[in-house]
Structures are given as structure tokens and as C-alpha cells.
Amino acid sequence: MTKLTATINGRQERLDIEPLETLMDALRNRLHLTGTKEGCREGECGACTVLVDCKPVNACLFAASAVEGRRVETIEGLNDAPAKRLQDAIVAAGGVQCGYCTPGFVVMIIALLRRHPAPDEALIREALSGNICRCTGYAQIVDAVLAVAKANNGQQS
Ligand code: FES
Ligand code: FES
Structure with missing residues (x-):
């Protein structure tokens, strides 16, 4: 076991990990x-x-x-107003069915929106190209991000 210290969702955490342990297993288990x-x-x-x-x-x-020594954010830590707006938009657009993919999509979209508050469809699809959803066909998720982008655009102008 080795010691790991990192800031996880704003909290300083110290934990014991196996030398080859993945971040996913450390977070989950x-x-x-x-x-x-x-x-x-x-x-x-x-x-x-x-x-x-x-x-x-x-x-x-x-x-x-x-x-x-680094800063990690998981879906549990993304609970500020922009993240809530995005999650509401995904639900409203019908972008959640079984929901298994949803946290990964939300985290990826938040990263996109922090860089580009009002992304166009091409940028959204490119950003989400590594996320698989077996239920929705993606259009609803893309629509939700476009709705958030439109609202953000309105705020900027
Ligand atoms: S579980 Fe990590 S990319 Fe699929
Ligand atoms: S909602 Fe089921 S995999 Fe995306």
C-alpha cells in the first residue's frame, strides 16, 4: 500500500492505495x-x-x-448552479434513460462548458465523441447542451 493525498471534490483526502490501483477503483471502493x-x-x-x-x-x-497533490472532481462534486442547470436540461430533453452513462456525460459536458460557455453542435459532438450511450441516440443529450449554450449566450449578450 502507498499513501495518496489529493483534493477530491474540494476536500483534502488521505488514503491508502495499491501501487497499480486505478483512480476509478480508488474513488468507488x-x-x-x-x-x-x-x-x-x-x-x-x-x-x-x-x-x-x-x-x-x-x-x-x-x-x-x-x-x-492534484484536484479531482467527480459527479458528486459538481453541484453548483451551472451543473444543476445542465442536469435539469438533460432531464427535460429526455437525455436520461437507464442513466448509467449520465454522470460521465455530465462531467464531460461541464468541462466543455467551462472552456466554451456557448458551444455549437459540432463542438458538442466532438467533446462527447468518447462517451457512449446505448439508450438515447445522443440527440437528446446534444439538444440539452444546445439549450444550455443558448441560455449562456443570452446571458453574455
Ligand atoms: S469504464 Fe472507463 S472508459 Fe469505460
Ligand atoms: S441513458 Fe442508458 S446508456 Fe445512456
């Missing part, structure tokens, strides 16, 4: 942050997306030891 979903474990589905120093990563491929 040691901190019980199970909103980070386990899908493929191969970096293909995006269900495990979290932010490390504001950048989205696949937590199933990211070594837990690599977040030493």
Missing part, C-alpha cells in the same frame, strides 16, 4: 464515490469520466497515484 461508473474499464465508454485539475480523464485508465 475507498471513497464510495460510486457516481463514477464502471463501464468498459478500457477507456472506450466514458462512463468513468472525472476531472483532474479541470481536465477530463478516463478514471479507469488513470493511475490513482498520478493524482497526488
Whole structure:
């Protein structure tokens, strides 16, 4: 076991991890942050997306030891007004069915909206190209982000 210290959702955490443990397993099994979903474990589905120093990563491929001293945000920590607006928009657009993919999408979209508050459809689809949803067909999720982008655009003008 080795010691890991990192800021997780704004809280300083100290935990014991195995040398090769993934960030996904550390979050889910040691901190019980199970909103980070386990899908493929191969970096293909995006269900495990979290932010490390504001950048989205696949937590199933990211070594837990690599977040030493860094800032991690999971779906549980994304509860400010912009994140709530996005989640409401996804629900309103019918972008949640089984919901398994939803946390990964929300985390990825928040990262996008922080960089581009009013992204166009091409930017949204590019940002979400690593996230798989087997239920919705994606259009509803894209519509939700476009609705948020439109609202953000209105606020800027
Ligand atoms: S579980 Fe990490 S990308 Fe699928
Ligand atoms: S809502 Fe079921 S996988 Fe996306």
C-alpha cells in the first residue's frame, strides 16, 4: 500500500492505495464515490469520466497515484448552479434513460462548458465523441447542451 493525498471534490483526502490501483477503483471502493461508473474499464465508454485539475480523464485508465497533490472532481462534486442547470436540461430533453452513462456525460459536458460557455453542435459532438450511450441516440443529450449554450449566450449578450 502507498499513501495518496489529493483534493477530491474540494476536500483534502488521505488514503491508502495499491501501487497499480486505478483512480476509478480508488474513488468507488475507498471513497464510495460510486457516481463514477464502471463501464468498459478500457477507456472506450466514458462512463468513468472525472476531472483532474479541470481536465477530463478516463478514471479507469488513470493511475490513482498520478493524482497526488492534484484536484479531482467527480459527479458528486459538481453541484453548483451551472451543473444543476445542465442536469435539469438533460432531464427535460429526455437525455436520461437507464442513466448509467449520465454522470460521465455530465462531467464531460461541464468541462466543455467551462472552456466554451456557448458551444455549437459540432463542438458538442466532438467533446462527447468518447462517451457512449446505448439508450438515447445522443440527440437528446446534444439538444440539452444546445439549450444550455443558448441560455449562456443570452446571458453574455
Ligand atoms: S469504464 Fe472507463 S472508459 Fe469505460
Ligand atoms: S441513458 Fe442508458 S446508456 Fe445512456
